[in-house]
Amino acid sequence: MSIECPDRDAIRQEPRQISSLILVRLLPSAGALTATAVEEQLLAFGEKAWCGRMWIEDCKNHNA
Secondary structure (H helix, E strand, O other): OOOOOOOHHHHHHHHHHHHHHHHHHHHHHHHOOOHHHHHHHHHHHOOOOHHHHHHHHHHHHHHO
16 A cells, blocks of 8 residues: 655655744744843743743843
């Protein structure tokens, strides 16, 4: 029994689009954020998880 594989080029295109979006749009804007802006975003929208608390502490240390 063989299973038909969908169009392989179409399957490969989606990860390319996602990686392009990350490289072209997300990274430049994320790189432009200051530690203060990151801290404010984490405080406003974070889930108060341990990793977020660590990032907030890092931002405060960076600004000190």
